[in-house]
Amino acid sequence: MERALGMKSGVLHNKLNEACESHKLTAIDLIALYHATEGDETLIDGMLMECGLTAMAIPKAERAPSLPHQAIDLNAKVASIGQRALELTSRGRITRSERNTLVSVATSAMGSIAILIHDIEARFQAVPTVACASDILMQTMTM
Incomplete structure (x- = not known):
C-alpha cells in the first residue's frame, strides 16, 4: 500500500500508529488511501465515528422529477x-x-x-x- 501511495517503507505504519509523534495521518493521506483501496471507507468512517459523526455515499442514480x-x-x-x-x-x-x-x-x-x-x-x-x-x-x- 505504501508503494501505491508513494511513501517510504514504514511511513504508513507510523502514520496509523497513534503513539508515533513524527508522522501523522493527514486528510490528503486519507483521501489517497480511500482511492488506493478502491473505495474502502473504513478509515474515514472510523475517524468520523470518533467525532460522533457519520458519512454517506451520494447515489449517482437519476433523481426523481420533483x-x-x-x-x-x-x-x-x-x-x-x-x-x-x-x-x-x-x-x-x-x-x-x-x-x-x-x-x-x-x-x-x-x-x-x-x-x-x-x-x-x-x-x-x-x-x-x-x-x-x-x-x-x-x-x-x-x-
Whole structure:
C-alpha cells in the first residue's frame, strides 16, 4: 500500500500508529488511501465515528422529477429496509451477504435523504416564493 501511495517503507505504519509523534495521518493521506483501496471507507468512517459523526455515499442514480416524487421514493426505500430487517431478525441469524445488502440499501437511502435535503434547501433558499408557488401549481395540475 505504501508503494501505491508513494511513501517510504514504514511511513504508513507510523502514520496509523497513534503513539508515533513524527508522522501523522493527514486528510490528503486519507483521501489517497480511500482511492488506493478502491473505495474502502473504513478509515474515514472510523475517524468520523470518533467525532460522533457519520458519512454517506451520494447515489449517482437519476433523481426523481420533483420533490414530492423524491419523498415518495425515499419513503418506499425506508419501508423496504424495515420490512427486510424484520424478516432477517425474526430468523435470528443473518449471513454476511444479507447484512451487507441491508447496509448497502440503508446507505443508499441515507444518500437519497442527503440529496432530498440538498434539493429542498436549494429550492427554497434560491427564490422561496416562486419555488413554493411553482410547487403548488405543479401539484394542483397533477391532481
